[in-house]
Amino acid sequence: MVEDNRKFSVVIAGGGSTFTPGFVINLLKSQDKFPLRKLKFYDNDAERQKKIGDAVAIIMKERAPEIEFSYTTDPKEAFTDVDFVMGSIRVGKYEMRSYDEKIPLKYGVYGQETTGPGGMAYGLRSIKSIIEIIDWMEEYSPNAWMINYSNTIAIVSEACRRFRPNAKVINICDMPIDLMDRMAVIAGRKSFKDLDFKYYGLNHFGWWKEVRDRKTGEDLTPMLKEYVAKNGYWVGGEYDEHTEASWEATFKEAAEVYQLDPTTLPNTYLQYYYFPQYEVKNADPKHTRTDEILEYRQKLVFGECERIVKEGTAKGNLWDYSEVHSEYIVDICHAIAYNTHEKFLANIPNNGAISNIADDAIVEVPCLFGADGVQPICQGEAGRLQYGMINEQVTCEKLVVDAYEQKSYVKMLEAFALNKTVPDASVAKKILDDMMVVNKPYWPDLK
Template sequence: MSDKKFSVVIAGGGSTFTPGFVISLCANQDKLPLRKLKLYDIDADRQKKIGDACAIIVKEKAPQVEFEYTTDPEEAFTDVDFVLGSIRVGKYEMRSQDEKIPLKYGVNGQETTGPGGMAYGLRSIPAIIEIIDFMEKYSPNAWMVNYSNTIAIVSEACRRFRPNSKVVNICDMPIDDMGRMAAIAGLKSFKDLDFTYYGLNHFGWWKSVTNKKTGEDLMPLLKDYVKKNGYYVGGDFDKETEASWVATFKKVADCYALDPTTLPNNYMQYYYFPKYEVENANPHYTRTDEILEYRQKIVFGECARIVKEGTAKGNLWESEVHSNYIIDICHAIAFNTHEKYLANIPNNGAICNFPDDAIVEVPCLFGSDGVQPLVVGEAGRFQLGLMMEQVTCEKLVVDAYEQKSYIKMLQAFTLNKTVPDATVAKKILDDMMVVNKPYWPDLK
């Protein structure tokens, strides 16, 4: 490894995930040595609460790293090697609308799937494009690793509007599922697994899972476990797993039953069982309310404590799996290792019987020349039908943005598997247009 050190900016520095990410960056200096770490956010007050605590964390854990936070794009994006995208346009107020408006009409309310996911994606497009433009203006050699949702829609927008930009769109959800597979198989980490996976973001399947060291086929063992328990592991592994996620991981058993030749991403429940999801949701108290009541209060409370006491010792955060995964990807790009990770990328033959211009989530080799998708073969007939419907919804959302078209957004809502008919789709869209007026283009 060379002696080079890197400058990183986290775009979305006021995120509640930022302190944990900063700790992960400090803990992985052997993997991604830093000379500078910056936070950028358009919400100065929110970022200050996070940034002041992170300054203390960096000073104590990696004092050699220069740290700053700013709302000025030129200051943030000048002299950086990596831009890490972690933005939520409209913050939790809009996430709550994404969840509650569909539920009002008997449709699943979830932040990245169904109408809520499409609404979120439409909000995210201009902000992600703006960040790409800042990066290219002030640090044209930098890479952006984006994990801001809705990833599939954002990735399609990048394909159309910034096709030559150095942007990698990723998601860590399959890694969480693979961490559970590793635990089921008695292995330490998802890194102990080799795999073949294909689909769309939050919409995919494993065709194979093997022990990376021994080559053992783990699919029979995993299938036997999953058909009874889903991806729920229990014990110490799940001692801090929230109840809503416990239900999610257990529901994978029912998803698996629809195609026992593969293992599903846990998000498939929203498309396979939309009626079940609505019946088991509280339209007045959704996942956003849980986060605001617990996670956000805890994070901001802990940040305030760190600032007040002037030390991060005894803080609540540890180096996190999803943060470490992003650091692994940056390492692969920085040091040209061509390691295999998942990315959301134009298909171009990776899934042989799927359109080349579709954004798919498949294994890729990551290096300084970007990401190279690996061929995963054909999609099954069942999966192919589901994927064609979903990818068309995602493309229609980007059409709606590009053309400022109400009808394209209505078509996207109507086509989506979670929405029962066009009448319901129109009611949801009309309500969403009102609350999204500050963020969406003026759809005609």
């Protein structure tokens, strides 16, 4: 419940995102813990944002007419008088994501949104825009906090560490929480909020050391390991009724990923690093995850927005359900606003959080969230396997930011060539040269 009478102003940077309506519904459901006085959208694509914004305006009028709502493409209007900025941008939209996936596959390397060459290409595209949003926030609302969940998080976080080290920005990801929600169901609990945990690694590149019942302290790790060894993170039944086929395969494949280190529970994205040849063999170069999204989620969301505008009502909309992603962000905002020091994951400079990893590495670890930002909780040493993998991946991420800072083709080539998903430097060069062409409007001019 709310601890005082304050109400907050929020701007969603990336108002045209297909995730925005669901997030808004969750914000409205959470007025008892994070009350709003104003909600704004900002996007540089006016047409796309209007489709979402006009539908959300009807949702707001029906459910919370007392909250002022608007959407704009003007940064000054968007970022003036806000307490929280929610970063949900996709530079280059799905057109560029499709290239991120398909170009590597052309050369026998898996194409994925946040890992391998695709993830590094996306990260390089994102840096300029994230820094721009931070600067607008600091200019027009200097006391605001930015909660950024725009990918590629590890690379964006490294750019923030270098170029805006004092900015009030916290980089987060909900993927571990999504997996913990599955763990909760497997363990007979209601949600991820019923679990406590020890976790360490990088974004989309981490391991659970331990999972316990938050109230009783019961160690659930042995039972979860036994389940994951056989089934991965697949739950099935009603829980997975609407889970897409590609995600079903991912959750099930966690059983194979687990075998490489049975002392921990793995993040599912490790499959792309452990089994890159398998991933390529089972991928369709002409029909990737982006195509699935365009055919399903984007069509569904924009179709629903069109229906709401046409009928003039949002009654019975498809977002009236609890969404882990949105709940998590609202909980983080509540923790910062009311200084509760609750425990969530953040991507931060290591500074001893993983004792045998360099201080300037961006790591993903549990932190206490409060009005002064985040305080990392030490997770001890990384295991030998994890130590080697983390250092290799951190170096790739730093090389991408080097490439941005120095406008260096060689640094970007080094990042691609070093990455565990790429077989050799000649393949890395072919991928990079193709990436250079399509990313020309977004990347710095690499020399």
